[in-house]
Structures are given as structure tokens and as C-alpha cells.
Amino acid sequence: MDKILRITEKSGAFRAFVADTGSLVRYAVKIHGAAPTAAAAFGRTITAAAIMGLDLKTKDESLSLQINGDGAVGGIVAVADMQGRVRGYIENPHADLPLRADNKLDVGGAVGNGHLTVVRSLGHNKPYVSRIELQTGEIAEDIAYYFSVSQQTPSVVALGVLVDVDYTVKNAGGYFIQLLPNADEQVISKLEANVYTLESVTDMLSRGLSAEQMARELLLGFDYTVLMEHIPQYCCNCSKTRMERALISLGKKELEAIIVEDGKAELNCQFCKKSYLFDKDELEKLLKEATD
Ligand SMILES: [Zn+2]
16 A cells, blocks of 8 residues: 655654555556656656655645656656645656666666756745756666755665566555764664665565565664654646646737637646647637737
């Protein structure tokens, strides 16, 4: 079952998030029709955004991860809120590369070189934007790098998506561990040892482990508390009104051309693929609101 646990170590040495996002990623991959390599890149990004969104302070804020690499998948965007609701977009969902020599999906190759931008939108205020260079394009390492450079928080980030032979997502999830100023050398080396001996996220999920059980293995020997449980969900905020605004923003000339040439318009939401139809009468009404 999909779940993200927010965990804190009892002495305040670190905090952690452990996530099972199988259903969320399966749904996201299905609506975008993503091929295996693209699905893995997309699912990792969606999972990371769902976790990072939980740190937002108010319901009006959103956290977006934008990956812009020069690889075959093109841009990837995932937007999340503090309740674990997330939506995403992948520019080239059909991108698929041959497996790597170790039989793993070549996510780094498909993402390529470029940047990761983290945008925290605070309602009507100016968004907080932070940008780093992609380290490997494998997403998890890039996010760990973002935390260490932009947030000065040493972190361990693991993300995994297992894609089946029929292209469906078998499982997905991940974990973040973030060291707090209280962490001493002993804690750090024990965490390192745990992470080093731990199986991959997808192997643990394939064994049928729940988020709680993954946390137990990851944090073996530590005294910790699960502060909160969140159920992540794929959720879009598109509406006919938003689409109307998009059409109005095209401007008078463009709208007039659509009315004359097509007499109607169909807009598809890039996040959920829902389609919105506008007939001639509706377009003419919007034209009155448009400017040159
Ligand atoms: Zn939508």
C-alpha cells in the first residue's frame, strides 16, 4: 500500500522519509504511456517530489522538481503539495534506452547532462528557486547533491522504480535520510553501514516489504519514531477555467485564427491528459476578453 513515513531519530541525530509509491507511479506512468527507461526516470522524480512536498508549511504552497537534461527523455516536471498530492509531466515518455551492462534501466543516460531546479511556490509571494547541475541524471544522487549544496543538509537519497516486462510498474518507492546538527561520527558510520548492506528499494519492495518494514531494515539499531504517515496520490488541479485563461492568453489574433480555421479548440492537460473542448460560441466569448 502506498505510504510515506516521516521519521525522526529519538536523539535528533537525523530524520528520514520512507516511501512506497507503487500505485502512484503506476498511475502516473500509465496516463503518460511511458516506456521503461522514461517510466523509471519519471517515477523517481514523482516519488522524490511527493516526499519533498511534505516539508511545505502551508496548503497553498507547492514544490516542483524540474529536470532539464539533454538526454532522450527531455524535460521532467513533478509538482507536489504538503499533503502528498503530486502531478507530473515528461516531455518524451517514449524514450527508452538499452539496459546497462548490469541489467539496470539506464536512467542517467536517458536524462543526460543538465540541471535540476527546485521551485518552492509560496502562494502569491515570489517563488523560492534553487538550481543545481545534474550529477548523474539518476535522480536520487542529484537530489542528494541538491540537499547538500542548496540546503547544507548531508543526505542519503534512494529512489527506485521496477518496470515489468509488460511495461507496467511492478513497484516503486524510496527513502531520504537527512542528518541533523546533532549527528555524531558514530551515528554517521552506523547509518553508512546500514545503507551499504541494505538491498535496493525495488528489491525490498519485491520481497513484499511495507514502508514500515523498509524503515525497520534501513534504521536497524536506531531508536526512532514515526511522526506521520501520508498517503501519496496523483492529483491534478486543471479545470475548464484554467484552460479558458490559457486560451485568452494566446491573444486576439491567435484566437481569431482558431475560430476562422477550426471553429473549435481542444486543449489537453499536460499533467493528467484530460481534454477540454471549446466550441465556436465559447471561443467567441473568450475572444472578447483577449487583448492584442
Ligand atoms: Zn489535469
